[in-house]
Amino acid sequence: MKQFNFGDFFRKYMAWIILAFIIIVFSFTPNFFSAGNIINILAQNAYAVICSLGVAFLMMSGDIDLSVGYIMSLCAVTAGILNVQLQLPAVVTVILVLALGVLLSMLNNFLSRLLKLNRFMTTVATMSIYQGASYIVSKSVSIRGFSESFKAIGQARIGSIPLPIIIMFVLLIICSILLSKTYFGQYVYALGGNAEAANLAGINVSKMRYIISALAGALIALSAIILTARLGSAHSTTGPGTEFTAITGILLGGVSVRGGEGKMTSVFAGVLIISILTNGMQLAGLDTYYQFVAKGIIMLVAIGIDVFNLNRRQVVRKADK
Amino acid sequence: MGVILKLDHITKLYPGVRALNDVSFSIEEGEVHAIMGENGAGKSTMIKSIGGAISPTSGTITIGDKTFSSLTPATSAENGIGVIYQEFNLVPSLSVAENVCLGNKLGHKFFKSKSQMNEETTKILKSLGLDIDPETMVSALSTGQQQMVEIAKSMIKNVKVLIMDEPTASLSKGETENLLEMVETLKQKGITILYISHRLEEVFRISDRITILRDGTYIGTRYTKDTTRKDLIKMMVGRDIGDEYPKRDTKPSDEVVLEVRNLCGQGDENVSFQLHRGEVLGVAGLVGAGRSEMAKMIFGYLKKDSGEIYIHGKKTDVKSTKEAIQNGIGLVPEDRKREGIFLEYPIEWNIPIMSIHKLCNGIFLDNKRIKDTVDHYIDSLSIATPNPQQLVRNLSGGNQQKVAVAKTLGTNADILIMDEPTRGIDVGAKQEIYNLINSLVAQGKSILMISSEMEEIMGMSDRIMVFYEGEVTGFVDAKDFDQNRIMSLASGIQEA
Structure with missing residues (x-):
């Protein structure tokens, strides 16, 4: 017999409970609850959700990547070079940029394995490399003049729903199924839970890390493409900061920094x-710099919740002895 | 002589668990007093209460003539209690002397005096008959030597009662011998010792009295010379378990299922042997003799340099763990928590993970077949759990081990390598594992059992292969089992 346990319930649906709470609070501000604003928030942040899906795969398998923002930056300006300067068609641009994202993310993994470092430290270094590369490629100027078909990725609507929202939900469903209904998903959790045991259980851990890196890289690149297409311009500052949103959101979604846990819907x-806090702060007219402070505090809260959950489990563990 | 330490009605409650239940007993000055009990009996909780790491919910602890309802680590130490936990409290990057003197200001209040520290430490090490340079970095010492440093550390604090929690759990045979001698030395110096262990052999050798705990409750105290192994096991388990090593009716066949020829790895190993259908081939040797490395090479986890492996007579080059599993080899690894199971995940997640790709429809998991598999193994291995959703870390060591075995059995391996299958699990659970081994062998599976426990390996094997420094020094048949012969092969003294 399983008893209802409030702690477990809260842990499982924490992100949704906090989300509901925030929506209730912001519903007192004018304009927040209009259909237009809701769609606007979703369309604005679809790229961040897509990026987070990729980063979530990494974190669930026990890795963390800080270079995500600059992978996006490099992907964005590369899209600009390809589509604007080289006049390549949108389809070709998308394919090449996706390939670049996959490559950069796999490079992070390759270097981590080569240096026998964790991905966290490796990406502190590659972050700087990708940042430099992005500014060199873009010559630090904003690239404009994307083709209409490229911009459509971020700006088209199907009915009254912007395309990015549709792409986001489709990917959310796919990633969710991939994680919970396939053995690939089981293996992701296995790596995050205990990589050593996973290896001895016959899972090719090294191959899995490359596959997860590739998947994350593709999602990160796609996120950059949608963001660039929506803005209609690419600059080296396009992307950085997304890693922050992603990691905070993923932690709030109940994924542990130690890996091995979480659901994609909660990450969403x-x-x-x-996103809603940012939107709310903007509507309330809060200065950008205060917003940075607020976001930092939210991240600390997210980490605090993660640590709290860990401690709670350790108390239970002690009690077992 | 008199009572130096007394526990009076000690109870410790954790949420949902009664870790200690009204425990009372006393320790005489100058004795070696062993505490025994299965995992979860409350031994660790009791030590932590005495050492001040936790406060009992009720009851009192009397040290000498002072009575406390709870202690802190500092008051406990002031009153002459020293505790050596299983995880050492040493700073690896500091020298032996710095560790021994840590927290004890010698000489000047602000500046430390290196010479004084070395001098003091040398004095203590000498009095214990130890030959360790006080300036050596602790990280450069072996586990056994580190433990000696822990003992030296408690000497500088003038301990009267030294509590040792499973001190030999991670020691090699030789180091264990040194430790047991050290206990004798300490006793000569008038130090009272509380020795926590579940190794019957050691306890019988060194203790004066033995106290048994079970499920947090005090069961009784016996004079070592007036009791027998069987009595103690009965007190610990709560029932008569019959033979420690259950008999097998089946005999191995002549069919060779696994043959290894001149297997070499990074070290200078060189291993050749044959494993027959229905056989338990014991692998004896000292810790670090290369047995686990050999197991991991056969299982494709470690790369072999040279040598050939024949599975069912066919030469097979196993390059990964996945290929090993495909070829019907299963490994239950040595370090259960680190290599064998996923502690933070439920039982129902752990059991099918090695065979999950077979429990799928296309790329999607087949939840019904997964559930059936899980239920089958919980049932057939009698894994004690309220439900399959229970996290594995909440299980006892024995049940964790059963989950690790179930996980491997799910691959339908017919050649099983079990590396220290009963390490750290209690007597009752050990016997269940032995019964399981017997029933697997009866089904025609073959088992390579690596074990450092001499009695276990002699009690369970059809044949024993002995390792010394990466090489097989001999094979011994069941009818010729003899502890001295195996030990001398394992220490390289005797050639087969």
Whole structure:
């Protein structure tokens, strides 16, 4: 017999409970609850959700990547070079940029394995490399003049729903199924839970890390493409900061920094929390710099919740002895 | 002589668990007093209460003539209690002397005096008959030597009662011998010792009295010379378990299922042997003799340099763990928590993970077949759990081990390598594992059992292969089992 346990319930649906709470609070501000604003928030943040799906795969498998923002930056300006300067068609641009994202993310993994470092440290270094590369490629100027078909990725609507929202939900469903209904998903959790045991259980851990890196890289690149297409311009500052939103959102979504836990739908809720708070702060006319402070505090809260959950479990563990 | 330490009606409650239940007993000055009990009996909780790491919910602890309802680590130490936990409290990057003197200001209040520290430490090490340079970095010492440093550390604080929690759990045979001698030395110096262990052999050798705990409750105290192994096991388990090593009716066949020829790895190993259908081939040797490395090479986890492996007579080059599993080899690894199971995940997640790709429809998981598999193994291995959703870390060591075994059995391996299958699990659970081994062998599976426990390996094997420094020094048949012969092969003294 399983008893209802409030702690477990809260842990499982924490992101949705916080999200509901925030929506209730912001519903007192004028304009927040209009259909237009809701769609606007989703369309604005679809790219962040897509990026977070990729980063979530990494974090669930026990890795963390800080270079995500600059992978996006490099992807964005590369899209500009390809589509604007080289006049390549949108389809070709998208394929090449996706390939670049996959490559950069796999490079992070390759270097981590080569240096036998965790991905966290490796990406502190590659972050700087990708940042430099992005500014060199873009010559630090904003690239404009994307083709209409490229911009459509971020700006078209199907009915009254912007395309990015549709792409976001389709990917959310796919990633969710991939994680919970396939053995690939089981393996992701296995790596995050205990990589050593996973290896001895016959899972090719090294191959899995490359596959997860590739998947994350593709999602990160797609996120950059949608963001660039929506803005209609690419600059080296396009992207950086997304890693912050993603990691905070993922933590709020109940994924542990130690890996091995979490659900994609909760990650979605977690990212929405950040998005709505940002939107709410803008509507309330809060200065950008205060917003930075507020976001930092939210991240600390997210980490605090993660640590709290860990401690709670350790108390239970002690009690077992 | 008199009572130096007394526990009076000690109870410790954790949420949902009664870790200690009204425990009372006393320790005489100058004795070696062993505490025994299965996992979860409350031994660790009791030590932590005495050492001040936790406060009992009720009851009192009397040290000498002072009575406390709870202690802090500082008051406990002031009153002459020293505790050596299983995880050492040493700073690896500091020298032996710095560790021994840590927290004890010698000489000047602000500046430390290196010479004084070395001098003091040398004095203590000498009095214990130890030959360790006080300036050596602790990280450069072996586990056994580190433990000696822990003992030296408690000497500088003038301990009267030294509590040792499973001190030999991670020691090699030789180091264990040194430790047991050290206990004798300490006793000569008038130090009272509380020795926590579940190794019967050691306890019988060194203790004066033995106290048994079970499920947090005090069961009784016996004079070591007036009791027998069987009595103690009965007190610990709560029932008569019959033979420690259950008999097998089946005999191995002549069919060779696994043959290894001149297997070499990074070290200078060189291993050749044959494993027959229905056989338990014991692998004896000292810790670090290369047995686990050999197991991991056969299982494709470690790369072999040279040598050939024949599975069912066919030469097979196993390059990964996945290929090993495909070829019907299963490994239950040595370090359960680190290599064998996923502690933070439920039982129902752990059991099918090695065979999950077979429990799928296309790319999607087949939840019904997964559930059936899980239920089958919980049932057939009698894994004690309220439900399959229970996290594995909440299980006892024995049940964790059963989950690790179930996980491997799910691959339908017919050649099983079990590396220290009963390490750290209690007597009752050990016997269940032995019964399981017997029933697997009866089904025609073959088992390579690596074990450091001499009695276990002699009690369970059809044949024993002995390792010394990466090489097989001999094979011994069941009818010729003899502890001295195996030990001398394992220490390289005797050639087969």
